[in-house]
Amino acid sequence: MAATITAVGGCYDWHATDASSRIRTCCIALPQSPASGNLAGLLQSDDILGILHYFLPRNSPEPDIGVYSITAKIANSKDQLVVGSAWNRDEFHFELHCLSLLPLEHQKLAIPPIINLSGPAVNINGRTFDMDLMPYISTAKKHARFRCYFPEEGRFFQSAPNMNANAMVCVTGTLIGEALQGEGSAEPARLSVRILEMDYLASSSTTSALSTAVTPSRSR
Structure with missing residues (x-):
């Protein structure tokens, strides 16, 4: 990750x-x-x-x-x-x-700021999902928590990809700020990422991919 x-x-x-x-x-x-x-x-x-x-x-x-x-x-x-x-x-x-x-x-x-994240997608909810990673920072491994969202414009304006829980993904996006928490929420702080591109990693199991290979039909 x-x-x-x-x-x-x-x-x-x-x-x-x-x-x-x-x-x-x-x-x-x-x-x-x-x-x-x-x-x-x-x-x-x-x-x-x-x-x-x-x-x-x-x-x-x-x-x-x-x-x-x-x-x-x-x-x-x-x-x-x-x-x-x-x-x-x-x-x-x-x-x-x-x-x-x-x-x-x-x-x-x-x-x-352009950010790149690799790891499992969790808490999938429509156009948003979370990523919980553990990079080594300064003196130890530390939590890196993000809320990623598909904007309603660009390549995702019509729909967001369908994803399985814990699908392994690679996200490239822009860092927007810190996600707001609900009042009284005990949820840990997350940074918000506006997705520019997302790909599935080879080890993931997904219901659909962002792009599907097309095999041309043969003419007879």
Whole structure:
């Protein structure tokens, strides 16, 4: 199971995990992609805030405040966020284990975060389903919980695929924000993903596929 994200975000408040560590941690703000279609109960705001951990290569300069292109593994276990004593854990919605960090010009770019998820689909309900993954983030395996939805536009405007419970899927989508929870709900927090593309993995058992191979008939 995997959960990775590619995005442009603003990084600030960089600091070392401890004096002897090469791990650097910062706050990161990701611009949310424009909301459209079936929003599946989304929380709307300008940015979604998280924590990013980055291993500083030897002889590399210290990272500074600015805008970066990043590729990272993602989790959203709020009770497990490694945020440090200076920050309030409740302010952040996700945690990133950075794989690639490239500085960009000092301006905010409205590029939606692109996320890739692989694993079982659960809690299937019409155009929405959940994914519960366990990537390794910072110091341990952590929960990465998502609510994915098929928008009522694009290739899915007519209908969403029929899916079996626990079908193994690979989802590419845009990170929208944090899904709203019902009042008094004990359900864990989830990040909302607007699906751009979905494929079934080879090990899944499904009732229908997104595309069906067509065998041309022979003329006689």
